[in-house]
Amino acid sequence: MYDFEFERPQTVAEAVAALKQEDAQVLGGGQTLIPTLKQRLAMPSKLVSLGGVAELRFVRSAGGTVCIGGATAHATVAADAAAPYPALADLAGQIGDPAVRNRGTIGGSLANNDPSACYPSAALASGATIVTDRRKIAADDYFEGMFTTALDDGEIITEVRFPVPERANYQKFSQPASRFALVGVFVAQYADSVRVAVTGASDDGVFRWTDAEAALTQRFHADVLKDVTAPADDMISDLHGSAEYRAHLTGVLARQAVAAAG
Amino acid sequence: MNKVEMTVNGKPVSGEVEGRQLLVEFLREDLGLTGTHVGCDTSQCGACVVHMDGKAVKSCTMFALEAMNADVITIEGQAAEDGTLNTIQQAFQDHHGLQCGYCTPGMVMSAAALLRDNPKPSEAEIRQYLEGNLCRCTGYHNIIRAILAASGQEVAPMEVE
Structure with missing residues (x-):
């Protein structure tokens, strides 16, 4: 990989200052960024590791909201969010493999916004708030397409706040080689609405399946989705599955998620 | 630097x-x-x-x-100073849990992490935990058996054909 400066600050303030340099890049757990650097697909002048910033690692639960520090590892979320938000913990426990979950972070996943990553579906379906070093961004305004988010250069995700739904479930059809989602569907039922977010399926990255949401808000039962079809128009087509296959999987997984959410 | x-x-x-x-x-x-x-x-x-x-x-x-x-x-850091294998390493040897041996260091370290969190894992739990460890000799069965044995669980003897 290309050479770069490496900085390992101890506080968010120090990290923000270190990122002011041109082409500086945040390093979360590195489980995507380091392979990217090895392939010389990125050339930052400086990497600012959040590994030493203890204040960014926490899972807190209060008043119906689960708050997770931006540099919290997937394995920590899988363990510590299990009581307050089981569906979220379950999702975190399905990312990658155990060693990857010990390094990869929620902030890194959301900042990268891989179209097949798991976390974006939980954030979007939960109507989460992405808190950065400078502002709060609603999940509905945050995801702007494949590998694209509302984050500015040098902006750090410090916290993600998830309103805890009454019922929720995540169903992932895992692509066994990469362990990313071939398709993943997160369903969350709140007092006045149901939100359904789909990852792995669309060329535009994670999206809300509004037809399914409308049907489920009327009645939260898998049967109501029988005649609701996901549009295949903008779905990913690759050697792992055609757009039509992904659209079909979206419906199947959504019904499974609703059934599993009880 | x-x-x-x-x-x-x-x-x-x-x-x-x-x-x-x-x-x-x-x-x-x-x-x-x-x-x-x-x-x-x-x-x-x-x-x-x-x-x-x-x-x-x-x-x-x-x-x-x-x-x-x-x-x-x-x-x-797994074997004792005098070279005595630890329980997991010995189980890999006893149950032929390695063929070419290339993946073995990672397998042993993953197994050690698993058994620390889950001292008596089921076969399914072992297989799931080793999702991120590949053996290109495809020697998975004996690796699973070795880890079951290292956790003090019964391992059925190999069937002789």
């Missing part, structure tokens, strides 16, 4: 590294601990698994500087 310090297998070590130097490169090239292998170098295969502060990590997918002041344990 940056100075890095950590504890490896209980001994304090330090070195001068570039920012881009991977932890596995520091272990193998600077410390001469070549038991940790690089298989795929893309974080798929798990041959490079070591423990950092008690957790299994892929040492090809983190920088040496990220292990600053950490407690790192490698495959070299």
Whole structure:
């Protein structure tokens, strides 16, 4: 990989200052960024590791909201969010493999916004708030397409706040080689609405399946989705599955998620 | 160059590294601990698994500087000083849990992490935990048997055809 400066600050303030340099890049757990650097697909002048910033690692639960520090590892979320938000913990426990979950972070996943990553579906379906070093961004305004988010250069995700739904479930059809989602569907039922977010399926990255949401808000039962079809128009087509296959999987997984959410 | 310090297998070590130097490169090239292998170098295969502060990590997918002041344990830290294999290593030998041996350091380190969190895993739990460790000899059955045995569980004798 290309050479770069490496900085390992101890506080968010120090990290923000270190990122002011041109082409500086945040390093979360590195489980995507380091392979990217090895392939010389990125050339930052400086990497600012959040590994030493203890204040960014926490899972807190209060008043119906689960708050997770931006540099919290997937394995920590899988363990510590299990009581307050089981569906979220379950999702975190399905990312990658155990060693990857010990390094990869929620902030890194959301900042990268891989179209097949798991976390974006939980954030979007939960109507989460992405808190950065400078502002709060609603999940509905945050995801702007494949590998694209509302984050500015040098902006750090410090916290993600998830309103805890009454019922929720995540169903992932895992692509066994990469362990990313071939398709993943997160369903969350709140007092006045149901939100359904789909990852792995669309060329535009994670999206809300509004037809399914409308049907489920009327009645939260898998049967109501029988005649609701996901549009295949903008779905990913690759050697792992055609757009039509992904659209079909979206419906199947959504019904499974609703059934599993009880 | 940056100075890095950590504890490896209980001994304090330090070195001068570039920012881009991977932890596995520091272990193998600077410390001469070549038991940790690089298989795929893309974080798929798990041959490079070591423990950092008690957790299994892929040492090809983190920088040496990220292990600053950490407690790192490698495959070299598993056997006793006199070379006596630990329980997991001995079980791998007893149950023929290795063929070419390339993936073995990662398998043993992942198994050690699993058994620390879950001392009596089921076969399904072992298989799921080893999702990130590939054996290209496809010797999975005996690896699973070795880990079951290392956890003190009954292992059915091999059927003779």
